[in-house]
Amino acid sequence: MTSEARITGEEPKSGTRWLWFFKLASPPHAYRLAGLLRPWFFWPAVALMLIAAYGGLLLAPPDYQQKDAFRIIYVHAPAAALSLMVYVVMAVAAAIGVIWRIKLAHAVAASCAPIGTWFTVLTLVTGSIYGKPMWGTWWEWDPRLTSELIMLFLYLGYMALRASFDDTQRADRASAILAIVGVVNVPIVKYSVVWWNSLHQGPSISKLDAPSIDSSMLWPLLIMMLAFVLYFVAVLCNRVRSEILKRERNTAWLTERLARS
């Protein structure tokens, strides 16, 4: 009885309804799919970035208060959005990995961390450069800035925790807990400018029906955000493939596939 209970506990039974999902999430499928889809994210991302940069730098009129300094928003705000989005993807993937024991989900979570870290660094640095002429200071212990800095520490903590384990499975489980707990910081960053009296300006596009900026300034921002999202997925594809290669060493499908090439 005990052995039977243990076996059913180890192997989660899935309904046939979800079979396609597990098949798609199987390492050989995911490896192939990530390679096939990558160019379809990468090149549109590059094209949209060029269009958005043209719109933001040349077509959009200068802001009545911030003059041309406001153009920093076209790189700062998308970087900040990605810093949060990548974390949510990481936490959701980690949760799926823990709950359904899907190896691919853990590979995705681990792949998100370095990308998200760089977007967070970029947010903090461009924000600092934006802040100097606008507020007269590089840094202020303001709710928005401080919570974004905590975002960086969460990413770094996640990667440090992973690195402290030799065993991938234990690293996956331990780091997943950190990723899931840390997700509470995401709404704190996002709504910090609304909840507290912040030095940071309020959201420009949180309400799409009534945005606080003119449409000539808005569309390059939206295009740039879309471009950053596509670019992230393209970079993620490569990273997930690397993770699969690392995790699937000595498996028959990989040996066969690589020996053929």
Added chain:
Amino acid sequence: MSLSEFLQMSGYGAYVWSCYGLTLAVLIGIEWAGRRRLREELTRATRRAQMAEGKS
């Protein structure tokens, strides 16, 4: 609008262009790091696979 006017960004040129430059650097950097990582893992895995094939 002249080119020098465009580069000056009404006096904020240094701030605007450093932000765009850093963003470009980070975007190229994450892509480059991702490609390098994949290449390394692929080389390692291929070597291992060929060794396994040679043994059997």
